[in-house]
Each structure stands twice: as C-alpha cells, then as structure tokens.
Amino acid sequence: MTEFEYAPALESTSILNLQSDYKLFINGTYTAAKAGKRFTTVNPSTGEAIASISYAELDDVNSAVAAARAAYTKVWGKMPAAERGKYLFRIARLLQERAREFAVLETLDNGKPIRESRDTDIPLAAAHFFYHAGWADKLDYAGLGTNPKPLGVVGQIIPWNFPLLMLAWKVAPALAAGNTVVLKPAETTPLTALLFAEVCQQAGLPAGVVNIVTGDGVTGSYLVNHPDVDKIAFTGSTAVGKAIARAVADTKKSVTLELGGKAANIVYDDAAIDEAVEGIVNGIFFNQGHVCCAGSRLLVQENVQDEVIEKLKRRMALIRVGNPLDKNTDLGAINSAEQLARITELTNTGDAEGAERWSAPCDLPSKGYWYAPTIFTGVSQTHRIAREEIFGPVLSVLTFRTPAEAVEKANNTPYGLSAGVWSEKGSKVLWTASKLRAGVIWTNTFNKFDPTSPFGGFKESGWGREGGRHGLAAYLKGGKN
C-alpha cells in the first residue's frame, strides 16, 4: 500500500433482529393485514429484498383509525398532560438506547450512509421526542391561549428520505398535544417505523395511541379520505400534496403539507470560499440529495464562479460513494429504482437543453441503485434542471452579478422551502435573507435542523410549520386568550 486507501470499516448488522415478514401495528399489537396482501422492501444498495411487509387495505386503515379514536376518547385525550409527557420522555430515551439498531436498520432500508443515520437521523429523532415531551404539560404557555385542545385523530403520511426522523417530526408533537395517530410510512422504507412500534410497546404507550399502517399511495389515500380523521399531516411531493389538498377541501379536516423545494444557495464573492464549498457539498449531497430543502440551485456570483467551481469539483472528487454501511461512506444509494429513473430522466434534459455536465470520478457498485455526484454548469433559469426538483445528488449552477439579481433568481420558482446565503458581510446577509421568499434561510451553513426551530415552506413548498412552537400549534385548537 503506497497510498492512504481507507480499508472497509463496515458497521455490523448483527445488532438487528430482522424478521422475514412484518405486520401492521394496530391498537398496540402487530396485526396481519386482513386481506393478506404483501409487498417487499428492498435494500437499495444491493437491490435485494429485506423483508415482506403487510399491505394495509381500506379495512385495515378503518381498524387503525377506530383504534386511534378509541384511544383518544378513552385514554390519551383524558390523560393528565404531565403523564403524556412521561411517555414521550420514555420513547425518547428508548430511541437513544437503541440508536445503533435504528441507525443500522435505517441505512439498510433507505440506503443512506451509516454516518448520517448514526450522527443525524437518529439523534435528531430522539431530540424531537425530548423537546416535545417537555411541551406536553406546558401547552398553556405555547402562545395559543389558555387550555388549547388537541384535534383528535391525526393521519400522518411520511416520505422515504428520513423515515424515522420524519416519523418523529410528526408523531412527537401530535402526541404531546394530546392527539392519537395513524401513521403511514413510505412504501420503500417501512422498517424503522415498524421498529418504532416496538419502542411504543416497550414504553408502555397505551394501545391505539400510535398505529402504523404500511402500504403505498392508495393506503395513504384511505387515510386521507377517512371521515373520522381530524387532521392530515403530509410530507412528500408537491403533486401528492396538491391531491391531498383537493381531497380534504370540503371536509372539516385540517391539513399541514411539507412539500418539495428547489432551494437557492447564494454564494457572494466575499464569502468564506472554502467553507462555502463545504456548505454547497453538504447542501446538495447530504442524504444523496434526497432532501426537500436541498440546496439544489447554486447561485454563485459571477466573479468568483471559476474559483468556486474549481474548488467544488476538487472537493466532489473526494466524496466517497459506496456501501452505506461503511463508516467512511459519504454518499449512499439512491432509494429506489423509480427514483433513479426520475433522476436520470431529468438530468438527461439537462444535457439536451445545453447545460454542461460534470460528475465526480468514482466507481459505482454494480448492484443496487446509484448515481454519481454531479453538477451542471451553464444552467439558465429556463432549464428544467433549474426549475424542477431532481431529488438526487445533482446540482445546477447558475450565476448572478448583483445582490438584487441573486434574490430575483432565487425567488423565481414555484417553491419556497429553504435557501442559503454565504457572505462574511452581515448587512448583506440580513438584506438578502429579508428578501428571500423561503421558509428556512441558512446563513453560512446549510441543512441544519433543530426541534426548536419551525420548518416549512412558502408557495408550493407547503402549508404550516413543523417544529418549535409553530409546529405545536398545528396539532392544537386555540384556547381562550
């Protein structure tokens, strides 16, 4: 060995107690789907099946909602708030205790690097439960008036990009506020939710407070259209979000939607360039770019474009793509064949429309679903890769000349979830942030999350906020002021 090649450092999967088939979680017990239909969840890094999963039909969703309603009326809705908080604290601690197990399972089912599931997803999920556990008996002080009330039964539909973390974003505030939950995990990543069901049992959570129904979009639509569901919380694509909004338009249901994005990451010429390059990489290649708030449009000031792109390419060449269970892997597998096809289709339009493609030189595994980290330069606002969410490790680079132009281009999108601003000049950062129409704006950093901070979008990026006091409000009816 003459060069510093990192030998494989694989996280062991022996901690997992994988089953060959998984059932639904209804009324506190694992329950087989009535019709007996099943689907398979796949390890995206190999394409091999991991387990067979019960598919929830209408009947099963009905049972889950009925269980949630009963738990709400008889137990959870009546329970003293401080008691509810204890359960949430217990769940949070159990998530911490079983963090490694959750991290390995998340990586196996989702394809994300173990470094990210270990250092980001699972710790943040536990942090969300801790944070909301603290709120349970302090809702009078959440700024919603005295004695705010829960909504009732909440239907929650979550995406495949951060399976357990999105579960935590949704379940923790719902339970803290006194609601009961029917959760539908994404079709391709049901496993950590089903392991979470075990944590609910371990914590002694009363039966029916959390129910988990696995399936696809059709299962989700049963939940959305169910007459006894009081609220729908959805994270996913804008297309599905619009369909949900239509479906609930003439019902009493309340809705929060956390949808897509095409975030601008604005790099001014006076930025700390080396750290900005790290932020660009983190912004688009974190979690394979499967991030709704990913900084997928780099807006770089024209006079530093060459320097930034050169440093970015050098840095991208260092990204370690490969086995997600390897602790040294930076970029894991694309979550599904379907998503890989979507990325490929959209990036092909980039070539066709005249943008210049550059991919980091890396060996992609022969099995499974993979996409090399890629940037397109010479992109203009009219290109599809500048307008549509690719949801993959693909960055579109655009340039600007003045701050006003940067803001104009950044806002010229139907989305408005997040944005980044890079400059060492505080006044310019504040001016830019105040003009950007996005729900989350990071300055001199990117993709930072915290349970105390509300998260959500402008325009077609969504309705409502998750996290912080604002997120709590979405699960409560305002009390008397």
Place this chain on the structure above:
Amino acid sequence: MITDFSESSLKNFLKTLPPVDQVGAEARAAMLATRSIKTASKTWAIDTAISMVDLTTLEGADTPGKVRALCAKAVRPDATDPSVPSVGAVCVYNDMVKIAREHLDSIGGKHVPVAAVSTAFPSGRASFAVKRQDTLDALENGAAEIDMVIDRGAFLSGRIGEVFDEIRAIKDLCGNKAHLKVILETGELVTLDNVRKASYLGMLAGGDFIKTSTGKVAPAATAPVVLVMLEAVRDFHAATGKRIGVKPAGGIRTTKDAIKQLVLVNETAGPEWLNPQMFRIGASALLNDLLLQRMKMRDGHYASPQYVTLD
C-alpha cells in the same frame, strides 16, 4: 502571486485572501475526525506517522545523555523490531544540535536530520542580532532543519513587513544547508483568519514548512488550525506550483490523534503531502503510542507500556 514584498503590498495581498468561517472549518475538521481507519490502512498509517515524527525534547532540563538516548530511539524506535522506520527528525534546542548530530552519525543514523528550534524559541522576543546568531550556531553545528518562530507581537500589531523580513533573513541564512520551518504559534494568533494570513506570509517569505506551534502554548495543533494551514499549502501550490510542507506540533499524543492528522492531510492537501518530506508531526509521547499500536496490529493484542522504551 505577488512580486513586490513591501509591507503595503503584502498587506494588500493578505486582504485578497478569502476569509475563514470558523464554524464551518470546525465542522469540516470534526467530520473528517469520524473517518474509521482499520486493518491494512491503519498499519500503513502507523508506519507513515512514525516516519513523520519530529522526535522532540525541548526542556530546560535537557542533558547530553537525554539527547543521546532520544537519538537512539529516533534511529531505531523499536529495539525489538528492525522493520520499524526511523523517525523524520530529532528536534532539539540550539546547544544540543552538535551532540545530537554526532551521536546520530555514530550509531548509523546519518539519514536522520537534526532540527533546531531557533530565533529565541519559543517567544521570539529578542533582537534580530540574537536570532541571527541563534540560527547560525545551529547551522554550524549541523542542523539540517531550522524551526524558527515568527514575531507574533509584530504580526498582531500589524507590522507584517517585519515578520516577513525576519523570515526571509533566516531563510537566507539557511540557504541550501537547511530546511526552514516557520512556526506560527497559532495559539497566540487565535483566529483562523490570522492563521491563514500568517501561513501565506511564511510561504511567501520562503519557508519550506509552516508549523503550527511551539508546544509551549495551548491550544496548539487543533484540527481546524491544521485544516486551514493545509488549505493554504494546497492553494499556494495551485497558484505557484510550489509545495510547502506542514508540521502540526503540540497536543498530538495518541495514534488516533496522528491518524486524524493523516486523514486531514489526505482529504485537504492531498496524497502528495503524505510523506515525511511534506508532512511532519512534532511530538514526544506520540511515538510510544504508535509503537504500542503497531505491536497490537502485529500481535493481535495490546502490549504493556513496559515493552516500549521511555526515551
């Protein structure tokens, strides 16, 4: 990059350097510290790190006996295993250079250079005449590497022309006889912006290496500081074609620390810096931990510290 080295043009040049965002630099360094180096790559890293150690003794209590013992260890770090490489250099005070050089030569260690700390190390608070004589003495006695300290007081008060001129004058004394390592003493420069500026000053003035610290001031070779210095040599090479070495010193005591340094090098400046010509680690206690870890990799179990020598 710059041709006129007057103080005003140096100042203007340093202003063109991009600022360093401390939070971002710390985050990048912390991320690289999570790299997991196992099996074959760990074996390689341990031997590489041994060959990069500047085995150092810089105590008021140093004696000829102590320095000779150190030299023996430098040539053959593990008495029981001749496959262990010699260290990068022996690093001592000015008055010990001759003793070290003669002893190294007499025990088959001609290939191990002697590095002398110089220019009123560690504070640098002396007249230039003293610093000059300090360096000349060391060179005359056989030092092949001069570890000089910059005048931090001058740097912090904006007299960067003085800092530059002093480095250049010492470099002229070294000529072809010795490599010059420029110690920035980053613990006294405090900000990463200062570290970047001082790194460029050291490189522009002719330093062959830039070195973090004297080891007498804490904090010393922290990961973000080394990261910024590695970025500086990388960018300096891209601009001028000239490769400058980096030497972290102070606080690197364990194999884990040393491997983290190698990862920083590998993923910042690049593999071209992963050799003792371009990267050194100033340390004393580190060598024994590297030897113990090497035994562990070889034998499959940890040895008692009694199996490595104290010197």
